[in-house]
Amino acid sequence: MAYAPKDLSVLAYTNGFTLWHYATQHDLTQVDEPGYFDGASDALHIGDQITINAGGRNAFRFVEAVDSRAGTVCIGKPE
Template sequence: MAYLSKNLSVLSSANAFTMWHYTTTDTAATVDTEGYFNQASGMLRVGDFIVANVDTDGTPAHGLFVVLSNAAGVVDVGDMVAVGGTDTD
């Protein structure tokens, strides 16, 4: 599957920082692919957090992505840090 704008929503925004929520049937490794969030490049800023529910139709995982870069319309997020503090690819 691919990024779906209807699944990205703002949880909170203050001081040039936004916390987002995203849910998808894609795995954490797919979401972590550079360019996955390119369609949202006009909204996402470096340092924003994305609280995520991934692989919702398989083995669900929950965690946090951080926007590492957003330049020329190309967005890259870091590996998901799963709830409990374990890195997930």
């Protein structure tokens, strides 16, 4: 299954930074696949944080790169 825009919502926005929440029944390994969030390339920005609830697991991810013209998003895990 793929990214669902209705499952992504803004928790907070300030000074160009957005804290997002994404809830899905998908397994976290699916959500971590490259390109999963490509459908949100028009909304996500470098440095944004996504709190993810996926398949009973919780995780934080960060937006590392966005190319809205190509429709791609690169998500990274915290170090």
